[in-house]
Amino acid sequence: MKETILLTKHMRDNPEDSHLIDSYEKNNGYSTAKKTILESSPEKILEEIKASNIRGRGGAGFPTGVKWGFLAEDEDRYLVINADESEPGTFKDRILLERDPHQLIEGIIITCFSANIKEAFIYIRGEYAKPARRVQQAVEQAYQKGYLGKNIFGSEINLDIVVHLGAGAYICGEETALLNSLEGRRGEPRLKPPYFPAVKGLYMKPTLVNNVETISSVPWIIENGGEEYNKLGVEGSTGTRIFSLSGHVNNPGNYEIEMGSPFGEFVETLGGGIRNNKKVKAYIPGGASAPWFRGDQLDIKMTIDDVANNNSMLGSGAVVMMDEDTNLVSAAKSIVSFFAHESCGQCTPCREGTTWLEMILDRIASGRGRTSDMNLLLDVCDNISPGLSWPPKMTTICPLGPSAVSPITSLMNDFRDEVESLIPTKVLL
Amino acid sequence: MSWDDKLLKQAKKIIKLYPQKRSALGPLLHLAQSKDGYISDDSITVISELVGITEVQVKSVSTFYSMYKQEPTGKYLLSVCKSISCEINNSSEVINKVQEFTGLNNNETDEEELFTFEAVECIGACGGAPAVQVNYETVEGVTPENAINLCKWLKDTKPDVVVADEMQENFGGIKSFDWAIQDNSGATSTAPGFQTLKTTKAKK
Numbered sequence: 001m002k003e004t005i006l007l008t009k010h011m012r013d014n015p016e017d018s019h020l021i022d023s024y025e026k027n028n029g030y031s032t033a034k035k036t037i038l039e040s041s042p043e044k045i046l047e048e049i050k051a052s053n054i055r056g057r058g059g060a061g062f063p064t065g066v067k068w069g070f071l072a073e074d075e076d077r078y079l080v081i082n083a084d085e086s087e088p089g090t091f092k093d094r095i096l097l098e099r100d101p102h103q104l105i106e107g108i109i110i111t112c113f114s115a116n117i118k119e120a121f122i123y124i125r126g127e128y129a130k131p132a133r134r135v136q137q138a139v140e141q142a143y144q145k146g147y148l149g150k151n152i153f154g155s156e157i158n159l160d161i162v163v164h165l166g167a168g169a170y171i172c173g174e175e176t177a178l179l180n181s182l183e184g185r186r187g188e189p190r191l192k193p194p195y196f197p198a199v200k201g202l203y204m205k206p207t208l209v210n211n212v213e214t215i216s217s218v219p220w221i222i223e224n225g226g227e228e229y230n231k232l233g234v235e236g237s238t239g240t241r242i243f244s245l246s247g248h249v250n251n252p253g254n255y256e257i258e259m260g261s262p263f264g265e266f267v268e269t270l271g272g273g274i275r276n277n278k279k280v281k282a283y284i285p286g287g288a289s290a291p292w293f294r295g296d297q298l299d300i301k302m303t304i305d306d307v308a309n310n311n312s313m314l315g316s317g318a319v320v321m322m323d324e325d326t327n328l329v330s331a332a333k334s335i336v337s338f339f340a341h342e343s344c345g346q347c348t349p350c351r352e353g354t355t356w357l358e359m360i361l362d363r364i365a366s367g368r369g370r371t372s373d374m375n376l377l378l379d380v381c382d383n384i385s386p387g388l389s390w391p392p393k394m395t396t397i398c399p400l401g402p403s404a405v406s407p408i409t410s411l412m413n414d415f416r417d418e419v420e421s422l423i424p425t426k427v428l429l
Numbered sequence: 430m431s432w433d434d435k436l437l438k439q440a441k442k443i444i445k446l447y448p449q450k451r452s453a454l455g456p457l458l459h460l461a462q463s464k465d466g467y468i469s470d471d472s473i474t475v476i477s478e479l480v481g482i483t484e485v486q487v488k489s490v491s492t493f494y495s496m497y498k499q500e501p502t503g504k505y506l507l508s509v510c511k512s513i514s515c516e517i518n519n520s521s522e523v524i525n526k527v528q529e530f531t532g533l534n535n536n537e538t539d540e541e542e543l544f545t546f547e548a549v550e551c552i553g554a555c556g557g558a559p560a561v562q563v564n565y566e567t568v569e570g571v572t573p574e575n576a577i578n579l580c581k582w583l584k585d586t587k588p589d590v591v592v593a594d595e596m597q598e599n600f601g602g603i604k605s606f607d608w609a610i611q612d613n614s615g616a617t618s619t620a621p622g623f624q625t626l627k628t629t630k631a632k633k
Contacts (some may be wrong), residue, residue, distance in 0.1 A: 016610060017610065018610070019610060044478070049520075066466045075447070088512040088551040089513060090555070091556055091605045091606075093553075094553050094605070095605075099610075124498045126494075127496070127508075127552050127553065127554070128553065129561065129621035130567065130622075132621070132623045133622065164456070165621060166494075167455055167458065167459065167493050167494035167495070167496040167497055169494050169497035180490065181455065183451060183453075184450075184451035184453065184480070184482075185451075185490060187493060187494070225524065242557065244555060246558060246605075247514055248518075248556035253556045253605060254606050285445035288512070288551075318555070320513055330516065
């Protein structure tokens with residue numbers, strides 16, 4: 001299995017200075033944006049994006065062309081780049097921000113041209129101080145060259161970019177929470193409807209919210225054509241995607257591949273296999289929110305639809321491998337604690353439920369579990385997401401609550417014995 | 430008002446970047462954090478006047494986000510990741526060693542105001558687990574022994590600027606990806622080492 005290098009080409013070819021504008025331009029950087037602004041039309045760009053069939057890389061996998069098509073008419077419209085990458089296991093946007101910020105800026109220029117947007121924001125999570133510095137430096141260089149600001153590339157078009165730093169809240173990755181945060185409010189997801197920020201978003205104006213990787217893909221798609229992009233990968237999961245591989249593997253890291261190969265092949269070849277030749281006990285196919293797969297499910301293909309058909313999600317493309325020695329109760333507890341900490345507190349099932357799940361798992365993990373805890377865990381989960389089905393039913397404004405249910409249903413469906421073995425048999429409560 | 434002219438000038442520049450004043454609230458709170466090491470009552474008053482909202486509204490936002498500290502922090506904020514990839518790569522031992530060395534529980538600051546310790550959720554360094562941040566500058570692949578060495582080094586040399594590359598070279602191990610480019614920028618306070626100041630706007 002080999003990587004297909006589109007988005008990570010420039011940073012690989014120019015490891016010493018890929019973040020600087022001179023290096024980017026030497027390798028044809030900004031030529032696509034310039035050509036677009038001076039020779040193309042907004043409709044043509046939208047057609048190419050639709051033809052590429054690219055789906056959003058943030059986690060939900062919504063078709064980008066469709067999203068852009070929703071954007072309502074208004075004098076003020078905004079583009080917000082979601083760089084609030086916080087899903088445990090995910091570090092793909094970090095490499096794009098840190099090593100190739102100009103590719104993102106070029107994508108923003110083309111996107112704003114297509115959508116007639118004059119102001120864009122890059123919302124970077126606060127903990128990404130170094131990547132944010134690199135992006136800010138890149139934005140300043142682009143202003144100096146006249147690629148941002150007034151009359152970009154000598155045209156009639158104006159475009160401003162503001163780099164905005166978050167302050168440590170995973171929930172701000174949810175697009176309406178992100179918009180609230182950018183408006184200077186608590187990062188609480190908005191009640192729907194209105195369903196689409198493309199209609200009512202930042203300051204209740206039409207707003208496109210796109211992931212870093214999605215917009216970083218735009219220059220390649222426009223340069224080479226949507227059809228070419230559509231040829232890569234498989235139907236429903238076109239193009240390349242950067243997967244973040246971590247956990248008990250020999251070579252963790254970011255790998256840009258065409259979607260469609262089995263997880264097992266990915267881990268064995270690019271990932272260099274599991275450390276110390278251990279077996280896989282379980283793995284997470286798409287970030288902490290995704291239900292786990294068992295070690296005997298490594299033949300599932302890495303596409304959005306294949307993973308969904310097996311009752312999980314490809315999400316943010318974060319693959320976490322857990323070997324045979326992993327304490328899965330501790331692993332589940334770590335994930336549930338994460339959601340308990342990151343719950344914004346608006347909805348009772350999530351605010352209370354995640355905290356209870358954390359407490360119950362904690363007492364099981366420390367050998368103080370009760371026999372009744374097995375059913376209690378599932379009962380609390382059922383209150384957060386009735387029926388425990390996939391995709392989850394919702395009792396909450398956003399999907400954060402149901403996400404905390406994922407590791408527990410995985411644990412109880414596939415590794416019930418391991419949980420039971422930690423409960424002292426003589427305690428009958 | 431207890432912010433000096435230089436800081437107020439910075440604040441006004443930040444406010445100008447946004448279509449609506451209130452959007453500057455987040456960056457202004459970072460500015461307050463870099464000034465005092467926490468969000469002081471004084472800063473809340475200043476910011477509320479600058480942005481044109483009430484003090485309670487500022488406070489309600491500042492308490493929502495974990496990076497705005499409500500109490501004074503030490504010179505170095507030690508954040509050890511405990512999320513899934515780090516958890517299964519022995520981050521609990523790194524946490525134990527750092528706690529042992531500093532004598533601090535979660536979210537505590539020592540008497541000399543040198544260290545503040547916190548066990549945090551995912552910092553996006555999962556390929557380099559377990560990972561640590563000092564004032565939001567990331568170090569990856571930190572063994573329990575090197576976590577102590579890192580703390581000792583901070584205590585002995587007390588650098589005014591902490592630089593990720595330097596710490597990675599001396600105390601880090603496996604990385605999420607090749608950082609390649611040497612970078613000597615860093616952080617000077619317990620606010621992230623980043624400011625949106627030079628951006629020139631087309632309009633206004």
